[in-house]
Each structure stands twice: as C-alpha cells, then as structure tokens.
Amino acid sequence: MARNSIAANLLMFILLGGGIWSAVVMQKEVFPQFQLDVVEVEVAYPGAAPSEVEQGILRPIEEAVRGVEGIRELISEAREGRGEVLIELVAGQNRMKALQDIDQAISRIRTFPDQIEQPEVSLQTRQQEVMLVALYGPIDVWELRKLAEQLRDQLQSHEKITQVELRRVPQYVTHIEIPRQRLREYGLTLSEVANIIRTNSQDVAAGSVQTSAGEILLRVKGRKQWADEFAKIEIVAGQDGPLVTLGDIASIRDGFEEIGFHSQFSQTPAVELNVYRVGSQSPIEIAAAVEETMQDFETILPPGVKWRIDNNNAEEFKRRLGL
Structure with a gap:
C-alpha cells in the first residue's frame, strides 16, 4: 500500500509539474490563429458608376480567372469608383501558386477601361489585433496625420511591437x-x-x-x-x-482627399492606429509596451490632443486566463 501511495503522489507531482510547464511555454492567444484561403482583387475606377465598374472591371476579371485551377467561389462587389473580387480557394490549394496564377491572368486582360488604376492582387490574412490607439484633438488634419505617423514609428521601434497600421486616415x-x-x-x-x-x-x-x-x-x-x-x-x-x-x-x-474621411472623437478629428501581434508574441507584453510608449509620447503631444486605447484584446486574454 505504501508503495502505491508513493507512486500515486509521484504521478500527481509529475502531472502538476507538466501542467505548470505547459502553461508557461504554451503560445498565448486571444483567438486561435489561422490562415484564409482567399485572394482579393481591388481595382479603382475613378468617377465610374457601379454599373460601369461591373461591366468594365468585374466581368473581365471573372472571365479571366475562371480557368485558374483551385478556385472554389467568386464574390464580386461593384461600388462607386471601385470594384472588388474575393476569390475563395479550394481547401489545401497552394495559396502562393494560386495568387501568382490569378495575378498573371488579370495582367493579360486587355479590355480594361483606360481610366482604371493598376489592379491590386493580394492574399488575405487574418491579422491578430491586440488593441486600437486613437489620437484626437482640435488640430489640423494634416498635423494629426503626421503626429499619427510619428507615433506609429515610435511604437514599432519598441522591441515588443512589430506591426502597427494607420486606420481611418485621409489619403x-x-x-x-x-x-x-x-x-x-x-x-x-x-x-x-x-x-x-x-x-x-x-x-x-x-x-x-x-x-x-x-x-x-x-x-x-x-x-x-x-x-x-x-x-x-x-x-x-x-x-x-x-x-x-x-x-x-x-x-x-x-x-x-476629403471624401470618405469622417473619423471623429468628442467632435474633434481623430486618427486610429491598429496594433497587431505577430507569430508567438504575447498580447499582454504588447499591451504593456504600448502603454509604456504612450506615456513617453504623451509628453510631446500638442495642447488639446489626447489619446485613448480601445478594443483592448489583452484585457480579454487576461480574463480568459483567469477562468
């Protein structure tokens, strides 16, 4: 009996130690990471009505890519001055080869209107957003954007932060x-x-x-x-x-470009920055790095310009860890 008791206790300590070790080394994410098998094609057609976009852009693209191997579904949308085609690939398809084949098929189209911009063909990815940082205040939009670009560069200079993108900014x-x-x-x-x-x-x-x-x-x-x-x-x-x-x-x-820029907070112009995690980066460490950077950046903000953090997924991650 004594031997069995010792063995049972030893097994319990092994399992407990393994659990602690797994908790330490396990990659921590708010939501599971996965890849999307979708190729996105965007084409700008300045001044064109949706019907012109459909006829001049979307239909030629649909015809051109129809023969590409591994396409599961096409979803097209025509908007004022712009067309978009989402191309869903068959599961397990070589994504990079499909991207290249689709890009080449579109480059062979000779019926596009002369007024269109260069088609943009890209592979959609699921980005892991950690938080959103907003800058807002009663200053000129030009100055606000330059301030946001300065903040983006300062955030990305931190060793814990890899990817920051401006959002809802005028072009x-x-x-x-x-x-x-x-x-x-x-x-x-x-x-x-x-x-x-x-x-x-x-x-x-x-x-x-x-x-x-x-x-x-x-x-x-x-x-x-x-x-x-x-x-x-x-x-x-x-x-x-x-x-x-x-x-x-x-x-x-x-x-x-004033069209399409309506981002405001507290009735003043606002610019947003999305902060993402890459690979095995910890959302908690990224959030701490953002807070640290913002404390420094706050000292150089013009009078009346403020910042705030929204959509803080690091807080949600902490909550889940505590369940």
Whole structure:
C-alpha cells in the first residue's frame, strides 16, 4: 500500500509539474490563429458608376480567372469608383501558386477601361489585433496625420511591437492647377502635362493621375515626392528657349482627399492606429509596451490632443486566463 501511495503522489507531482510547464511555454492567444484561403482583387475606377465598374472591371476579371485551377467561389462587389473580387480557394490549394496564377491572368486582360488604376492582387490574412490607439484633438488634419505617423514609428521601434497600421486616415493627394491661358501659351493640353508628370515621377507610377476642369489630381502610394519636388519637373525643354518647369505654369499644393474621411472623437478629428501581434508574441507584453510608449509620447503631444486605447484584446486574454 505504501508503495502505491508513493507512486500515486509521484504521478500527481509529475502531472502538476507538466501542467505548470505547459502553461508557461504554451503560445498565448486571444483567438486561435489561422490562415484564409482567399485572394482579393481591388481595382479603382475613378468617377465610374457601379454599373460601369461591373461591366468594365468585374466581368473581365471573372472571365479571366475562371480557368485558374483551385478556385472554389467568386464574390464580386461593384461600388462607386471601385470594384472588388474575393476569390475563395479550394481547401489545401497552394495559396502562393494560386495568387501568382490569378495575378498573371488579370495582367493579360486587355479590355480594361483606360481610366482604371493598376489592379491590386493580394492574399488575405487574418491579422491578430491586440488593441486600437486613437489620437484626437482640435488640430489640423494634416498635423494629426503626421503626429499619427510619428507615433506609429515610435511604437514599432519598441522591441515588443512589430506591426502597427494607420486606420481611418485621409489619403495624401497633390493638387496641380494650371490656368488655360498658361496651357495655350505653351501649346499644351492638360492631358499632355499629366503624361509628363506620370513619366517623370517616381511616385505616380504606383498611383493615379486624374485631369478635370483645369486641375490635375495625384494619388500616390509610398509617397516620396511632395509639391516642391513636383514643381521641378521640366514641362518644356530649354534647347531653343527658356526652360519651363511645372512650378512656372501651375499652382501646386499638397493636401488630403476629403471624401470618405469622417473619423471623429468628442467632435474633434481623430486618427486610429491598429496594433497587431505577430507569430508567438504575447498580447499582454504588447499591451504593456504600448502603454509604456504612450506615456513617453504623451509628453510631446500638442495642447488639446489626447489619446485613448480601445478594443483592448489583452484585457480579454487576461480574463480568459483567469477562468
């Protein structure tokens, strides 16, 4: 009997020790992590009605990808100025190969309207959001966005934080206004000037150029150029006459696209930043790192600008650990 009692106690301690060890080393998540087998195709068609988006974008894409192996279902949506196609893959399909095949199929389409932007083809992923940080206050939206970008960089410089994304922020645009008289003076059209800008800009190739009523509107991604750099673009070569730059004939200003930006908190402009966990990162450690960073960042905030944390999944994780 004594031997059995000792063995039972030993087994109990082994199981207890194993449980403690598992609790320490086990990857801690608020929700299970998994991958989505969905390819997303987005195409901007500025100024187009939903019916034009359906005819000019969605139907050609649906026809082009129909022959790609491993597609389970297509879901298309046409909106004002934009079309989206979600392509669900068969379970177990090679996701990267399917992404490449779909991208190549779309690149072969020759019937797209000239006004569309470059189609964006990407693999959807399930991001693990830890929390949302909001900056808000009675300051200019331009300054608020720059402040949010500064905060994003400071958060990502912390060793515990890997991924932070701006959310609900207005997009940068550059407005270029050229009087008709100036165009006539140099024998130019607005479209010709837009093409010169497109050819000479390192940014515009990844964005879009629109022309209307004497104005050129530039939407770009990964912006490296601002109004003063665009002003230096040569419009008329100076071989037999004076060199004419864009700044000589146009009024150029940087700004934001106002459409679609309505984020406010306490009736003041607001910008949000999503903080995500990557791989085996702990949501509790990330939350602590955010709090630490925000305490430092708070000291440089302009008067009236405040911050708050919402959707704190680290708190939910702590609650579940306590169950």
